Amino acid sequence: MKLVYQFQANLRKQAIQMKRYAPNTIAMVLTVYIIFISIFAGIQLIGNPETQAVTIQYTIINYIFWYLAMMLVNGIGYQIMSETSEGTFEQLGMTPSGIWRILSMRLLGEWVLHSIMVVLLLFLSMLTTGQWLNIDIIAILPIFLITSLSMYGLSFVIAGLTIVFKQIQALLQIFQFVLAGLAFVSLSSIYYQLFLPITKGIAMIRAIMIDGYQITDFSTMDFTLLIGNALIYIIIGLSMYLCCESYAMKKGLLAHY
Amino acid sequence: MNIIEVSGLSKTYVKRKTKEPVKAVNDISFSVRKGEILGLLGPNGAGKTTTIKMLCGLLKPDQGSILINGVNNAKQRLQALHHISAVLEGNRNLYWRLTVRENLEYFAGNRGFSRKQVAHRIDTLLVLFNLKEKENELVNRLSRGMQQKLAIAVAMLAETEVILLDEPTLGLDVETSYEVRAILKEIVKDEDRTIIITSHDMAVIQEVCQRTIIINHGKVVADEEISNLMRLFDVRAYTVTLGAELTPAQQALLESEFITYDYQADLIQPLLSIELTHAEQLYQLFDILKRNETPVEQIDRRTINFEEVFIKIVKGEAVDETSLSISSELA
Numbered sequence: 001m002k003l004v005y006q007f008q009a010n011l012r013k014q015a016i017q018m019k020r021y022a023p024n025t026i027a028m029v030l031t032v033y034i035i036f037i038s039i040f041a042g043i044q045l046i047g048n049p050e051t052q053a054v055t056i057q058y059t060i061i062n063y064i065f066w067y068l069a070m071m072l073v074n075g076i077g078y079q080i081m082s083e084t085s086e087g088t089f090e091q092l093g094m095t096p097s098g099i100w101r102i103l104s105m106r107l108l109g110e111w112v113l114h115s116i117m118v119v120l121l122l123f124l125s126m127l128t129t130g131q132w133l134n135i136d137i138i139a140i141l142p143i144f145l146i147t148s149l150s151m152y153g154l155s156f157v158i159a160g161l162t163i164v165f166k167q168i169q170a171l172l173q174i175f176q177f178v179l180a181g182l183a184f185v186s187l188s189s190i191y192y193q194l195f196l197p198i199t200k201g202i203a204m205i206r207a208i209m210i211d212g213y214q215i216t217d218f219s220t221m222d223f224t225l226l227i228g229n230a231l232i233y234i235i236i237g238l239s240m241y242l243c244c245e246s247y248a249m250k251k252g253l254l255a256h257y
Numbered sequence: 258m259n260i261i262e263v264s265g266l267s268k269t270y271v272k273r274k275t276k277e278p279v280k281a282v283n284d285i286s287f288s289v290r291k292g293e294i295l296g297l298l299g300p301n302g303a304g305k306t307t308t309i310k311m312l313c314g315l316l317k318p319d320q321g322s323i324l325i326n327g328v329n330n331a332k333q334r335l336q337a338l339h340h341i342s343a344v345l346e347g348n349r350n351l352y353w354r355l356t357v358r359e360n361l362e363y364f365a366g367n368r369g370f371s372r373k374q375v376a377h378r379i380d381t382l383l384v385l386f387n388l389k390e391k392e393n394e395l396v397n398r399l400s401r402g403m404q405q406k407l408a409i410a411v412a413m414l415a416e417t418e419v420i421l422l423d424e425p426t427l428g429l430d431v432e433t434s435y436e437v438r439a440i441l442k443e444i445v446k447d448e449d450r451t452i453i454i455t456s457h458d459m460a461v462i463q464e465v466c467q468r469t470i471i472i473n474h475g476k477v478v479a480d481e482e483i484s485n486l487m488r489l490f491d492v493r494a495y496t497v498t499l500g501a502e503l504t505p506a507q508q509a510l511l512e513s514e515f516i517t518y519d520y521q522a523d524l525i526q527p528l529l530s531i532e533l534t535h536a537e538q539l540y541q542l543f544d545i546l547k548r549n550e551t552p553v554e555q556i557d558r559r560t561i562n563f564e565e566v567f568i569k570i571v572k573g574e575a576v577d578e579t580s581l582s583i584s585s586e587l588a
């Protein structure tokens with residue numbers, strides 16, 4: 001039950017802050033939407049009319065995953081930077097369950113709240129473009145959940161680096177383009193799909209939403225790659241985070257800014 | 258029963274530019290009894306914060322061990338954190354964009370308590386800390402004193418046996434500082450908690466703590482009950498207001514008999530300040546005054562305060578007595 005209460009506390013805190021600073025939250029969603037509209041207008045103006053519909057559908061899905069990945073992965077970095085400078089991070093360091101569990105619950109909370117926004121953005125984008133995608137919840141949800149695990153892994157890598165180096169805004173800015181690359185580039189090579197995070201999951205979701213695939217249309221190999229990739233990244237992410245935390249505790253960097 | 262056992266604790270930092278090692282904490286050992294309020298003192302850079310951070314598991318020691326309620330902090334850090342909570346940066350340990358109650362609920366949630374489980378406890382703490390009326394106020398709208406009280410309430414909410422408070426009265430006005438001191442004493446009395454306080458405010462330490470550990474240059478230079486330290490460093494210093502001026506012969510005698518003496522000649526109210534090395538010297542003083550029948554208007558004994566004791570210890574004026582033979586002297 002402790003984990004449930006920890007999740008509730010973190011979700012509630014994030015929801016309160018989003019609600020309390022509603023203009024900021026609305027501005028954030030609007031910015032994301034306006035950027036999408038700009039991309040959409042660009043495709044309409046200079047894109048190939050024959051492939052325009054598919055391009056727009058690809059853009060909607062890629063863009064939404066990019067948004068979610070940025071919110072989770074870069075978001076945790078900005079949160080830690082802000083908390084170490086404000087002085088609250090060492091209180092998290094004194095939690096008996098460990099910082100990584102609190103961060104996990106925060107990521108889960110962020111994931112829930114931003115997933116709601118993603119759904120909102122998805123419908124807004126479909127409404128704007130007139131391109132209606134196949135929303136097969138039963139097929140999308142498990143793939144989306146497993147893909148999110150790789151995002152968690154990346155988030156822990158960023159969290160670990162932030163604890164040690166503190167000022168990593170420049171890295172986070174570069175990293176948002178890395179995330180864009182991962183979300184937008186369509187990879188067919190199994191080798192790359194296994195070793196690059198989130199790409200396999202997004203490719204499968206694209207197949208469902210654009211090509212009308214059902215969950216049974218995917219092979220065991222597809223799911224093996226998807227789950228393997230998620231496990232690799234969650235293990236890498238957590239291990240790296242714990243190493244960074246241990247290093248920070250040894251060097252006295254944990255709450256320093 | 259000791260709730261904290263620190264043994265042979267050391268921590269060395271390496272200076273970033275010169276790569277020169279600096280021993281922040283150098284082989285310190287001490288213990289803290291259950292239900293005790295301990296003052297951990299030291300000048301800036303003495304090693305207090307490093308010690309505190311090692312105690313609460315935020316910093317790994319290079320050597321030594323810390324047992325908190327029997328749990329080894331180095332080997333079972335998370336287990337040890339069940340027994341200890343801390344306010345390390347006062348009001349900075351709070352979420353300023355959450356309300357008083359939301360802060361308490363959030364930190365309780367992180368420790369695995371539901372809002373329902375802690376609702377009554379939160380109400381009790383809000384009353385104890387006189388924050389009930391402000392429970393729905395955002396922290397950034399509270400005064401510094403209220404923020405500080407809330408930070409302590411957050412630490413209290415964890416219901417740990419040990420609470421570490423780093424500078425709990427820093428930046429508070431006199432009234433709030435008194436209020437915080439009163440609350441701390443109440444907590445120890447009613448809840449049987451162990452509190453470790455670091456502070457530069459010696460009045461707080463003198464009033465609230467039973468025992469103090471003074472750290473300087475990473476080493477423990479004193480570990481004693483405050484009352485014992487006060488007795489040990491107590492000086493027999495007197496200011497004598499005279500009814501007439503001293504003669505040159507009397508002044509010469511005082512100079513030869515007393516090491517520390519100061520005479521301020523004044524036709525109306527001559528003042529003689531004198532420090533005795535032993536009680537019998539008081540009779541000698543009266544003998545000298547009696548020679549010319551110098552009238553004595555008033556005698557005031559100057560009392561030493563804890564700040565002076567601290568400075569003496571830190572300056573090493575009594576290091577030998579305090580760290581090596583303090584107990585035997587008092588015995």
